[in-house]
Amino acid sequence: MVRAPCCDKVGLKKGPWTSEEDQILISYIQNYGHGNWRALPKQAGLLRCGKSCRLRWTNYLRPDIKRGNFSREEEDTIIKLHEMLGNRWSAIAAKLPGRTDNEIKNVWHTHLKKRLKRNQTNPETILQSTNCDSNAQSQSQSSNFNLASHQGFESPAYTSTSPQPSSSDFSSATDASVTLNMEPNHNYMMSHIKAEDMDLSGTFPEIDDISLWFEPPLPENTMAPFDLPGITDESQAQYPPFNSIEQVEPGYPYGSIIDDGMEFWYNLFIGAGGSPELSEF
DNA sequence: AATCAAGACAACCGCATTCCT
DNA sequence: GAGGAATGCGGTTGTCTTGAT
Numbered sequence: 001m002v003r004a005p006c007c008d009k010v011g012l013k014k015g016p017w018t019s020e021e022d023q024i025l026i027s028y029i030q031n032y033g034h035g036n037w038r039a040l041p042k043q044a045g046l047l048r049c050g051k052s053c054r055l056r057w058t059n060y061l062r063p064d065i066k067r068g069n070f071s072r073e074e075e076d077t078i079i080k081l082h083e084m085l086g087n088r089w090s091a092i093a094a095k096l097p098g099r100t101d102n103e104i105k106n107v108w109h110t111h112l113k114k115r116l117k118r119n120q121t122n123p124e125t126i127l128q129s130t131n132c133d134s135n136a137q138s139q140s141q142s143s144n145f146n147l148a149s150h151q152g153f154e155s156p157a158y159t160s161t162s163p164q165p166s167s168s169d170f171s172s173a174t175d176a177s178v179t180l181n182m183e184p185n186h187n188y189m190m191s192h193i194k195a196e197d198m199d200l201s202g203t204f205p206e207i208d209d210i211s212l213w214f215e216p217p218l219p220e221n222t223m224a225p226f227d228l229p230g231i232t233d234e235s236q237a238q239y240p241p242f243n244s245i246e247q248v249e250p251g252y253p254y255g256s257i258i259d260d261g262m263e264f265w266y267n268l269f270i271g272a273g274g275s276p277e278l279s280e281f
Numbered sequence: 282a283a284t285c286a287a288g289a290c291a292a293c294c295g296c297a298t299t300c301c302t
Numbered sequence: 303g304a305g306g307a308a309t310g311c312g313g314t315t316g317t318c319t320t321g322a323t
Contacts, residue, residue, distance in 0.1 A: 014292080014293075015291095015292075015293090015316080015317080016291070016292075016316095016317075016318090017291085017292085036308080037308075037309075038307080038308065038309095050308085050309095051293085051294090051309085052292075052293080054309080054310090055291090055292065055293080056291090056292080058310095059291075059292085060291075060292095087312065087313090088311090088312090089311075089312065090310075090311060090312085101310095101311075101312080102290085102291075102292085102312095103290085103291095105312075105313085106289070106290055106291080107289095107290095109289095110288065110289055110290075111289090
């Protein structure tokens with residue numbers, strides 16, 4: 001099948017938008033909406049392709065966009081979400097009201113990657129201000145956790161649509177969202193999990209309600225009495241000595257493991273009836 | 282003051298997915 | 303169900319700004 005070009009590019013303008021173009025686009029959308037992006041520029045009198053108009057609107061002109069620098073809390077939220085979701089910028093943006101996927105992606109590449117790298121190379125500098133920092137440390141360090149070499153871990157199982165990652169992929173955490181699935185014999189397998197499969201809607205705190213993620217760590221290897229819906233006592237007994245488990249959403253708890261003094265978090269997939277089960281994503 | 286490099290961010294491109302007929 | 307259009311998404315690039323020399 002031959003893909004038609006997204007728009008007739010002959011005579012269409014590219015590059016930065018002018019304030020005049022912005023005004024035209026804003027006033028048109030305010031008056032008529034944006035039902036059809038492809039037809040919009042022609043009807044609005046813009047020499048742009050619909051795709052460009054949509055991007056300009058969604059990333060810059062939308063009235064609900066929050067401009068300005070990211071707060072420390074927002075940055076920590078992005079780090080945490082990236083840990084869980086990988087490079088699913090739109091999913092991350094959905095949890096940060098007023099921020100766009102493009103903006104978050106840029107912040108990640110320009111600020112947060114460096115911050116994590118800095119934290120990894122100089123861990124003493126991390127625990128200076130808040131619990132957020134301490135959590136960011138554990139999150140960033142968990143990116144370098146070598147699961148394959150960890151006792152009891154087997155090689156990751158990937159779907160046919162998921163590219164087999166190189167060893168560096170485990171340390172880059174660019175697609176770090178993994179599920180730690182349990183078998184009764186304590187062989188653990190990871191598999192990729194798609195954000196949409198997790199149905200994360202409404203599961204994350206607002207920016208000002210972030211304490212869930214940044215509680216102080218529990219004492220090392222304390223097996224708490226996990227009172228989690230969907231997990232039976234029997235299945236709990238099959239778990240490794242998680243430091244703690246937190247229920248973000250029914251059926252999708254997160255467990256932390258203390259390893260060599262560092263804390264690592266994993267998604268725990270719980271099957272029907274409360275039994276851990278292997279699954280292909 | 283001029284030049285260069287690096288950083289930051291807006292915008293583009295192409296593929297994937299969804300929608301519609 | 304097939305084909306094509308529309309839209310969404312993530313990676314990448316281009317451009318502008320800022321700081322160092």
